[in-house]
Amino acid sequence: MTPRGAATLARITVLVAPFVVWVPGSAAQEERAAIPGVSLGFVYEGERIPPIALQPFTGGGAAAEIASIIATDLDYSDRFYVRDSLPAGVDTEGIQYSLWDQYGVDWLLTGNIDREDGVTFLDVELHDIVFSSIRSRARFPIPPPGHEAFRLAVHRISDAVVEWVHGEPGMAASRIVFSMRPFGNPDSKELYVVDSDGEGLQRATWDDDLAVSPAWSPDGVRIAYTSYKSGLPRIYELNLVDGSERTVESNSSGAQQFSPSYHPDGDRIAFWTLEGGDTKGISTYNIRDGCCLTRLIAGYHQNIQPSYSRDGSKLAFLSNRLGPQTPQIYVMPGEGGDAELLSPYQYGQGGYFADPDWSPTADKVAFAGGIVDERVYNQYDIFVRDMDAPDNRLVRLTNEGNNEDPSWAPDGRHLVFAGARSYGYGVLVVDTATGRTRLLVAGVRAEDTDWSPGLSWRGDGVETGGPGSGTRPKDAR
Amino acid sequence: MSKSRLILAACATVLIATACRPDPPPPDPAPTGPTPEELERMRQDSIRAAEEAARREHERREREAEAARERAAAAARRILMETVYFDYDEATIRPDTEETLRAKLDILRNNPGVRLRMEGHADERGTSEYNIALGNDRAESVIRFLTGFGLDMGRFASVSYGEERPVAQGSNEAAWAQNRRVEFVITAGGEDLGR
Numbered sequence: 001m002t003p004r005g006a007a008t009l010a011r012i013t014v015l016v017a018p019f020v021v022w023v024p025g026s027a028a029q030e031e032r033a034a035i036p037g038v039s040l041g042f043v044y045e046g047e048r049i050p051p052i053a054l055q056p057f058t059g060g061g062a063a064a065e066i067a068s069i070i071a072t073d074l075d076y077s078d079r080f081y082v083r084d085s086l087p088a089g090v091d092t093e094g095i096q097y098s099l100w101d102q103y104g105v106d107w108l109l110t111g112n113i114d115r116e117d118g119v120t121f122l123d124v125e126l127h128d129i130v131f132s133s134i135r136s137r138a139r140f141p142i143p144p145p146g147h148e149a150f151r152l153a154v155h156r157i158s159d160a161v162v163e164w165v166h167g168e169p170g171m172a173a174s175r176i177v178f179s180m181r182p183f184g185n186p187d188s189k190e191l192y193v194v195d196s197d198g199e200g201l202q203r204a205t206w207d208d209d210l211a212v213s214p215a216w217s218p219d220g221v222r223i224a225y226t227s228y229k230s231g232l233p234r235i236y237e238l239n240l241v242d243g244s245e246r247t248v249e250s251n252s253s254g255a256q257q258f259s260p261s262y263h264p265d266g267d268r269i270a271f272w273t274l275e276g277g278d279t280k281g282i283s284t285y286n287i288r289d290g291c292c293l294t295r296l297i298a299g300y301h302q303n304i305q306p307s308y309s310r311d312g313s314k315l316a317f318l319s320n321r322l323g324p325q326t327p328q329i330y331v332m333p334g335e336g337g338d339a340e341l342l343s344p345y346q347y348g349q350g351g352y353f354a355d356p357d358w359s360p361t362a363d364k365v366a367f368a369g370g371i372v373d374e375r376v377y378n379q380y381d382i383f384v385r386d387m388d389a390p391d392n393r394l395v396r397l398t399n400e401g402n403n404e405d406p407s408w409a410p411d412g413r414h415l416v417f418a419g420a421r422s423y424g425y426g427v428l429v430v431d432t433a434t435g436r437t438r439l440l441v442a443g444v445r446a447e448d449t450d451w452s453p454g455l456s457w458r459g460d461g462v463e464t465g466g467p468g469s470g471t472r473p474k475d476a477r
Numbered sequence: 478m479s480k481s482r483l484i485l486a487a488c489a490t491v492l493i494a495t496a497c498r499p500d501p502p503p504p505d506p507a508p509t510g511p512t513p514e515e516l517e518r519m520r521q522d523s524i525r526a527a528e529e530a531a532r533r534e535h536e537r538r539e540r541e542a543e544a545a546r547e548r549a550a551a552a553a554r555r556i557l558m559e560t561v562y563f564d565y566d567e568a569t570i571r572p573d574t575e576e577t578l579r580a581k582l583d584i585l586r587n588n589p590g591v592r593l594r595m596e597g598h599a600d601e602r603g604t605s606e607y608n609i610a611l612g613n614d615r616a617e618s619v620i621r622f623l624t625g626f627g628l629d630m631g632r633f634a635s636v637s638y639g640e641e642r643p644v645a646q647g648s649n650e651a652a653w654a655q656n657r658r659v660e661f662v663i664t665a666g667g668e669d670l671g672r
Contacts, residue, residue, distance in 0.1 A: 274613045302610040325566045327607050354604040377602035
């Protein structure tokens with residue numbers, strides 16, 4: 001632990017987090033059946049959220065716009081308390097450590113636009129106010145505003161700041177894909193993509209049929225999904241870089257294929273199929289070599305919605321083997337084998353649990369569901385089972401409306417999900433550490449939300465660099 | 478008064494004059510019968526007329542038979558395509574569903590060229606993917622019923638739309654009951670129905 005980290009910890013003990021946490025229970029209007037052993041809402045783990053301020057970025061051009069995007073990103077990261085006003089007498093020529101210390105921030109971010117050989121850069125400095133020193137600095141190439149890669153390049157800076165301070169990946173440079181009925185065509189569903197901050201909503205498919213259950217590849221450049229466009233639901237893989245599309249597995253020509261999940265190696269997918277003669281279950285296929293269709297589970301019961309663990313060694317999935325009307329979440333080895341119950345089933349209690357999604361950073365599985373019956377339908381909540389926690393903890397993260405299709409952000413901390421509230425439908429994001437919830441896209445009846453891995457730009461030669469990278473200037477430390 | 482009487486008298490005169498005109502002499506009857514050529518032509522004409530009548534009668538019967546066949550085919554199609562319904566989160570065949578399926582069974586037995594695609598659907602309750610699985614269970618349940626009576630499984634295919642294609646809008650039991658269903662599409666042999 002760095003001296004600075006120790007100092008921060010010392011301050012944690014005396015300061016109360018100024019962050020206003022969202023308490024799910026306070027807004028509860030509906031009666032929800034209690035699940036024994038499940039704690040409601042967030043688990044406040046005593047993490048202090050450090051205050052940060054952004055000194056107005058200098059150098060003209062897009063400096064102010066970039067600072068604004070980063071400030072929003074750092075707020076949405078839920079790892080900083082972003083001060084949205086400035087102390088009087090700020091001088092952007094230098095760093096007034098004592099002024100910022102009196103203002104009560106731990107961190108100060110500065111940025112300066114610089115141009116070199118026709119390329120625009122942002123030089124970023126993260127100042128440790130407690131120690132009156134520079135913690136990190138880096139130079140990031142910035143495409144011009146309006147360029148397709150502009151916002152993504154700025155989001156990468158935000159993720160670098162998160163990594164500098166917390167040593168963990170951020171999620172600003174990422175996108176969310178979901179399915180939705182396009183306006184004016186209620187019989188079809190198409191895929192849409194939106195940035196992690198709710199900007200840049202774009203349509204991704206034009207199948208003019210049902211496009212459902214998308215999954216983002218580990219390298220972030222492909223989306224596998226199910227489309228009914230051939231008359232039979234089949235899995236296709238969309239390449240986001242060149243816009244091409246291909247069928248994934250074409251040997252089993254009569255099978256209906258659903259809900260692909262990429263193995264972390266990006267070469268294999270798990271999915272579930274429905275075939276003639278009551279044959280159904282979960283299979284894997286090597287999409288790189290186009291071979292090796294392997295069935296992991298088959299049988300009378302439904303075994304659907306596989307989701308690979310972060311190392312590919314396990315699969316979470318839904319099964320109704322305990323009976324109709326009680327689908328539950330199970331975990332089995334990645335190559336198939338005995339399954340263990342993961343969702344909170346108790347005999348005689350019922351319960352409906354679905355949509356499992358395995359965290360990319362930990363042994364945590366998010367899923368949707370609740371104790372429901374045919375009168376209380378579609379009032380599901382989002383749950384997380386933490387298998388890394390000693391008590392195999394199960395946490396409920398929502399307590400109103402309907403909540404389905406949770407998917408982990410690349411930071412392993414946030415979840416995106418499709419929600420229905422008294423004010424309408426939307427795509428929502430919840431921070432599993434604090435319970436804070438925000439509306440990502442308002443007013444859309446989204447389904448099948450899936451969060452991408454960390455993204456970098458790969459189009460027309462512009463490269464924004466890997467997570468937390470950036471070119472360190474020669475004079476850095 | 479005297480003027481109208483005069484008119485009446487004039488009318489009577491005209492009537493009497495017309496009635497009393499003598500008839501013209503009747504024409505002389507033809508002294509000879511038809512020639513052999515004429516007889517032969519008449520014979521041929523009568524044969525043609527009889528044949529024409531028979532042909533028309535045959536065509537009429539054909540038309541009626543075809544109409545009957547079409548009516549039967551339409552009735553068969555109607556029975557084959559009649560949607561069946563299910564209970565909440567269930568794929569088991571209800572008694573009313575069984576009756577509908579038995580009617581289909583008879584037609585399928587008599588028309589071995591007919592192939593069907595079963596399209597399974599669910600109501601809006603539950604998650605969308607679970608409902609896809611549920612819709613398929615319903616389609617497969619129907620196929621299992623039919624093949625249980627000895628029909629070839631190769632004649633049937635299934636596809637599930639889950640909750641994506643409701644026929645009734647609304648969040649109430651009346652709408653849900655209509656949406657929990659299996660629809661039938663004739664994919665082959667439909668033109669041979671009724672023959």
